[in-house]
Amino acid sequence: xxxxxxxxxxxxxxxxxxxxxxxxxxxxxxxxxxxxxxxxxxxxxxxxxxxxxxxxxxxxxxxxxxxxxxxxxxxxxxxxxxxxxxxxxxxxxxxxxxxxxxxxxxxxxxxxxxxxxxxxxxxxxxxxxxxxxxxxxxxxxxxxxxxxxxxxxxxxxxxxxxxxxxxxxxxxxxxxxxxxxxxxxxxxxxxxxxxxxxxxxxxxxxxxxxxxxxxxxxxxxxxxxxxxxxxxxxxxxxxxxxxxxxxxxxxxxxxxxxxxxxxxxxxxxxxxxxxxxxxxxxxxxxxxxxxxxxxxxxxxxxxxxxxxxxxxxxxxxxxxxxxxxxxxxxxxxxxxxxxxxxxxxxxxxxxxxxxxxxxxxxxxxxxxxxxxxxxxxxxxxxxxxxxxxxxxxxxxxxxxxxxxxxxxxxxxxxxxxxxxxxxxxxxxxxxxxxxxxxxxxxxxxxxxxxxxx
Amino acid sequence: xxxxxxxxxxxxxxxxxxxxxxxxxxxxxxxxxxxxxxxxxxxxxxxxxxxxxxxxxxxxxxxxxxxxxxxxxxxxxxxxxxxxxxxxxxxxxxxxxxxxxxxxxxxxxxxxxxxxxxxxxxxxxxxxxxxxxxxxxxxxxxxxxxxxxxxxxxxxxxxxxxxxxxxxxxxxxxxxxxxxxxxxxxxxxxxxxxxxxxxxxxxxxxxxxxxxxxxxxxxxxxxxxxxxxxxxxxxxxxxxxx
Numbered sequence: 001x002x003x004x005x006x007x008x009x010x011x012x013x014x015x016x017x018x019x020x021x022x023x024x025x026x027x028x029x030x031x032x033x034x035x036x037x038x039x040x041x042x043x044x045x046x047x048x049x050x051x052x053x054x055x056x057x058x059x060x061x062x063x064x065x066x067x068x069x070x071x072x073x074x075x076x077x078x079x080x081x082x083x084x085x086x087x088x089x090x091x092x093x094x095x096x097x098x099x100x101x102x103x104x105x106x107x108x109x110x111x112x113x114x115x116x117x118x119x120x121x122x123x124x125x126x127x128x129x130x131x132x133x134x135x136x137x138x139x140x141x142x143x144x145x146x147x148x149x150x151x152x153x154x155x156x157x158x159x160x161x162x163x164x165x166x167x168x169x170x171x172x173x174x175x176x177x178x179x180x181x182x183x184x185x186x187x188x189x190x191x192x193x194x195x196x197x198x199x200x201x202x203x204x205x206x207x208x209x210x211x212x213x214x215x216x217x218x219x220x221x222x223x224x225x226x227x228x229x230x231x232x233x234x235x236x237x238x239x240x241x242x243x244x245x246x247x248x249x250x251x252x253x254x255x256x257x258x259x260x261x262x263x264x265x266x267x268x269x270x271x272x273x274x275x276x277x278x279x280x281x282x283x284x285x286x287x288x289x290x291x292x293x294x295x296x297x298x299x300x301x302x303x304x305x306x307x308x309x310x311x312x313x314x315x316x317x318x319x320x321x322x323x324x325x326x327x328x329x330x331x332x333x334x335x336x337x338x339x340x341x342x343x344x345x346x347x348x349x350x351x352x353x354x355x356x357x358x359x360x361x362x363x364x365x366x367x368x369x370x371x372x373x374x375x376x377x378x379x380x381x382x383x384x385x386x387x388x389x390x391x392x393x394x395x396x397x398x399x400x401x402x403x404x405x406x407x408x409x410x411x412x413x414x415x416x417x418x419x420x421x422x423x424x425x426x427x428x429x430x431x432x433x434x435x436x437x438x439x440x441x442x443x444x445x446x447x448x449x450x451x452x453x
Numbered sequence: 454x455x456x457x458x459x460x461x462x463x464x465x466x467x468x469x470x471x472x473x474x475x476x477x478x479x480x481x482x483x484x485x486x487x488x489x490x491x492x493x494x495x496x497x498x499x500x501x502x503x504x505x506x507x508x509x510x511x512x513x514x515x516x517x518x519x520x521x522x523x524x525x526x527x528x529x530x531x532x533x534x535x536x537x538x539x540x541x542x543x544x545x546x547x548x549x550x551x552x553x554x555x556x557x558x559x560x561x562x563x564x565x566x567x568x569x570x571x572x573x574x575x576x577x578x579x580x581x582x583x584x585x586x587x588x589x590x591x592x593x594x595x596x597x598x599x600x601x602x603x604x605x606x607x608x609x610x611x612x613x614x615x616x617x618x619x620x621x622x623x624x625x626x627x628x629x630x631x632x633x634x635x636x637x638x639x640x641x642x643x644x645x646x647x648x649x650x651x652x653x654x655x656x657x658x659x660x661x662x663x664x665x666x667x668x669x670x671x672x673x674x675x676x677x678x679x680x681x682x683x684x685x686x687x688x689x690x691x692x693x694x695x
Binding site for chain 1: 504509510529530533534536537538542544548549550552561562564565566567609613
């Protein structure tokens with residue numbers, strides 16, 4: 001009863017001093033807006049990082065990396081075999097904790113061309129079909145390699161849409177989607193037949209933008225001035241660019257047509273660039289890695305010229321970064337909320353000094369000190385909560401503004417949680433800020449208060 | 454036992470080392486249903502007496518018993534509850550809350566008494582009917598005349614159905630005619646059986662009450678019978694003379 005009434009009186013008090021209340025609330029409004037905005041930016045970053053993470057092959061992918069032999073094996077360094085097909089065969093047959101083993105033989109200095117056009121590529125690799133699942137590729141057109149292609153080292157390839165865009169033209173330029181399956185391109189001068197093409201990979205944000213652009217009438221599309229390079233820190237965007245600019249050929253093709261001739265020195269180089277593995281059971285990741293390690297130590301005659309890198313490290317990194325960003329962002333926004341709280345305390349102190357007589361009357365008709373205390377506290381909290389809700393509105397605008405000023409792959413995402421925390425925190429700030437004025441008001445002696453002019 | 458009992462009550466203030474006895478060893482009984490005026494010039498201690506009688510203040514020494522409650526021992530919260538349930542105040546400057554309308558002002562004591570919303574409204578309307586202001590419910594105090602404001606204040610004092618009504622110079626800010634209307638209202642309340650205590654410096658107003666308590670320099674000076682009051686004034690006028 002008294003609480004409802006106090007809220008009503010509080011609202012009346014706020015309404016009676018509109019400008020003053022608004023100025024007081026400004027601190028809270030900005031504090032909440034920056035808290036929610038900060039959380040939204042960080043959430044956007046997180047989403048972008050996770051998307052990129054998945055674009056790179058998901059969390060259960062384990063990379064085998066070269067490493068220089070440990071110091072105590074220094075004398076064996078020249079015998080280090082590097083990763084070869086021997087390892088792949090051994091892993092496939094002797095490591096049951098692994099689900100997938102995907103060898104990759106990358107070609108470094110090739111050129112991709114068709115007619116007078118040349119294309120950039122992210123990786124031009126000889127692979128097994130296992131790579132599809134390993135790198136989470138989806139074949140949209142044509143087919144992937146079969147055993148015969150592998151066996152006969154046929155000059156066939158599967159490309160990403162990025163390479164199609166550069167050699168055959170983008171759908172947005174040619175006006176139709178070119179599907180170059182059956183067409184020929186040159187890899188370092190050797191003709192290869194394109195047998196398949198992946199789907200186009202893009203982040204959530206980009207696909208939204210595409211959909212928006214498609215909904216607009218043609219002609220309005222490019223009205224937005226020169227195109228800008230998008231992508232924050234080249235993280236999310238980079239991962240998708242990379243995936244779209246992939247070109248795969250059968251492993252055997254890469255070996256026979258390129259690597260067996262050596263890398264410019266005429267000495268055949270059978271070493272694989274990568275052996276990526278996926279474990280059967282993510283919960284037994286450590287065991288699986290240990291098993292793979294045992295197998296590979298055998299094939300490497302005990303020379304430890306390899307190591308495993310799990311995406312867990314990456315996830316840990318991502319989480320650490322996000323945690324740091326959250327902490328520092330939250331701290332800064334918290335300070336601005338605190339400043340808002342001090343503003344409220346200031347105004348409440350001024351307000352009770354103006355209302356000494358009013359408080360005296362209330363006490364004369366029977367208000368206890370606690371009633372008055374509650375009244376002032378609630379007024380202060382109401383002020384802060386209204387400020388908090390206004391701050392939520394401002395934060396929407398704020399996030400939109402950020403989106404316009406710095407377009408990026410990682411659009412800020414306002415989360416309900418952040419909003420809840422911000423409003424709760426502002427209410428708390430309001431209550432805390434109200435305590436001192438409320439105690440002061442509750443202590444007024446009724447006679448003094450009534451005499452006060 | 455009397456409704457209000459004061460026994461050897463003193464209120465002492467210290468101002469810069471100097472001791473001021475606003476009330477000096479006052480003993481006094483007021484019975485339920487009495488219509489009493491406390492009269493005295495300004496600075497005589499009558500306001501202090503009213504504050505102590507009205508539980509707005511506690512005495513330095515001595516005992517005050519109000520309806521069986523020992524006021525000098527009560528906590529601030531208990532005093533607030535006593536003021537809320539047993540006492541109604543009417544002030545010289547009306548002391549209505551300017552931001553609330555008439556009904557809300559009258560409802561205020563009931564909010565602190567924890568009365569439910571509907572009952573509050575009913576009782577407030579009833580109290581306002583008593584002071585003949587049933588038609589100005591939604592007005593703000595600033596939209597009312599002085600007399601109307603004072604009637605709202607009286608309605609507020611009545612609304613919790615208290616045993617005692619204190620009026621501190623209730624006509625001090627009103628013209629003579631309005632003042633008489635207000636005094637008539639108090640007389641009516643007294644006739645209905647309420648204890649009404651008028652505090653004033655004006656002997657003419659004190660003259661309306663059957664019992665008068667005169668305060669001078671913090672002490673009760675004399676008790677004057679109402680029937681003699683008129684004569685008093687006549688003789689005072691005669692001796693003052695030109």
